[in-house]
Amino acid sequence: MAEIIQEEKGKGGKKKAKKHPPHIDMTPMVDLMCLLITFFMLTTAFAKAKVMEIVLPEKIENPDEQRSAVAESRNVNIILGPDNRLFWYPGAVKPEEYNNNIFPPLQELDYSATGVRQLLLDKNKTLARKIAEFRDKVTRGELVLTQDSILGSIKKLKSDDDTGPFVQIKAYKEANYGNFVDILDEMNICGIGRYMFVDITWYEEKMVEIATGKTAIASAK
Amino acid sequence: MPKIKLPTKSPRIDMTPMVDTFAVILTFLMLTATMRQTEPATVDTPFSISEKPTPDFNTMTFLIAADGKVFMNMDNGPDTAFKFRPKILEEMGNRYGLEFSDAEKREFEKFPSSMGVPIMQMKQFLAGKSSKERDPFQVGIPADSLDNQLAMWILCARQVNPNIQASIKGDSKTPFPAVKKVLDNLQDKKINKFMLVTSLEAAEINLEEIQQ
Numbered sequence: 001m002a003e004i005i006q007e008e009k010g011k012g013g014k015k016k017a018k019k020h021p022p023h024i025d026m027t028p029m030v031d032l033m034c035l036l037i038t039f040f041m042l043t044t045a046f047a048k049a050k051v052m053e054i055v056l057p058e059k060i061e062n063p064d065e066q067r068s069a070v071a072e073s074r075n076v077n078i079i080l081g082p083d084n085r086l087f088w089y090p091g092a093v094k095p096e097e098y099n100n101n102i103f104p105p106l107q108e109l110d111y112s113a114t115g116v117r118q119l120l121l122d123k124n125k126t127l128a129r130k131i132a133e134f135r136d137k138v139t140r141g142e143l144v145l146t147q148d149s150i151l152g153s154i155k156k157l158k159s160d161d162d163t164g165p166f167v168q169i170k171a172y173k174e175a176n177y178g179n180f181v182d183i184l185d186e187m188n189i190c191g192i193g194r195y196m197f198v199d200i201t202w203y204e205e206k207m208v209e210i211a212t213g214k215t216a217i218a219s220a221k
Numbered sequence: 222m223p224k225i226k227l228p229t230k231s232p233r234i235d236m237t238p239m240v241d242t243f244a245v246i247l248t249f250l251m252l253t254a255t256m257r258q259t260e261p262a263t264v265d266t267p268f269s270i271s272e273k274p275t276p277d278f279n280t281m282t283f284l285i286a287a288d289g290k291v292f293m294n295m296d297n298g299p300d301t302a303f304k305f306r307p308k309i310l311e312e313m314g315n316r317y318g319l320e321f322s323d324a325e326k327r328e329f330e331k332f333p334s335s336m337g338v339p340i341m342q343m344k345q346f347l348a349g350k351s352s353k354e355r356d357p358f359q360v361g362i363p364a365d366s367l368d369n370q371l372a373m374w375i376l377c378a379r380q381v382n383p384n385i386q387a388s389i390k391g392d393s394k395t396p397f398p399a400v401k402k403v404l405d406n407l408q409d410k411k412i413n414k415f416m417l418v419t420s421l422e423a424a425e426i427n428l429e430e431i432q433q
Contacts, residue, residue, distance in 0.1 A: 026236030178393025
């Protein structure tokens with residue numbers, strides 16, 4: 001409409017400045033919005049941090065109280081060593097052994113998929129297979145469950161299991177917190193049903209020192 | 222053949238759709254924004270496969286820096302009416318014979334990030350106007366056996382908010398004894414369940430790998 005009127009006026013011979021449609025320059029607005037978006041993107045914590053739950057064994061106030069006995073053959077002791085090294089030994093050290101300075105040698109592991117994960121999966125075959133099969137069924141859609149009941153079922157599989165290892169995690173004084181989280185994470189990845197974090201004993205510290213070469217075997221004897 | 226002259230247009234790009242898009246993004250960001258807290262120490266959390274999100278309320282977070290300093294943060298409760306933070310400070314004041322004014326309590330309530338101030342310096346810390354004035358007081362909460370203020374903070378937090386849960390946010394390079402000290406303090410107060418703050422990492426094991 002506006003244009004038609006303009007043309008008519010032009011024909012009339014009157015000289016008038018051509019009227020432009022009102023054009024607002026948006027560029028400053030775009031600039032401002034860019035700035036605001038950048039500000040918000042940088043200050044926003046998008047991904048919420050995740051948490052991993054861990055329950056530590058209660059402190060035993062009365063040391064005479066007997067802990068429930070676990071079959072020694074199922075014991076796996078994992079020791080977090082210095083410089084991101086990792087050691088393990090099966091079973092337990094008997095009092096008559098460490099009192100006579102006989103220490104079983106530690107085997108070295110690493111945090112990779114072929115290290116500690118291989119060992120744990122190997123020890124935990126039956127349970128890990130059960131869990132993996134269960135997860136497989138869920139992903140294939142044979143079982144339709146909510147996230148909560150999936151987790152609940154896995155928890156039940158873990159507590160019903162009586163073949164898996166009993167993992168005791170111990171930290172040497174030069175280990176770091178990252179190692180601690182890594183090993184707990186590894187327990188979750190491998191679906192270990194029973195694990196706990198316990199204080200390191202003096203003879204285990206000595207075993208680490210022997211394994212890392214800090215104490216010569218001769219001087220330990 | 223006369224040439225057809227195309228009308229020359231001024232090279233002007235219409236910015237309106239761009240502005241519209243930006244406005245939508247901006248609104249989205251503003252509505253979903255939760256401000257990132259500036260922590261007194263930078264902490265690179267270790268990775269794990271855990272997908273459980275951090276709870277919003279009823280938590281006390283222990284920030285353990287790579288040099289072993291311990292900082293503590295707690296939330297104000299699921300409702301603003303609870304005012305857990307000022308109550309915890311008041312309780313702490315009672316135990317160390319300090320009287321905190323209402324203004325100081327409000328200042329403590331507002332303080333957005335973890336604090337690691339020895340209780341005796343708390344008044345000077347809260348009087349500070351800017352982070353520049355406050356930062357020198359952030360030396361970590363004393364936790365040695367002679368003056369175990371960390372244990373007292375835990376005790377007070379539990380007294381004020383019985384549902385409080387402990388979460389630990391450590392740097393992956395933190396030496397383990399520093400973490401152990403915090404764990405021991407918590408266990409002394411009969412807290413045996415912890416949440417370790419981690420970043421998400423994908424790790425998959427499949428059936429074939431196990432059957433090998």
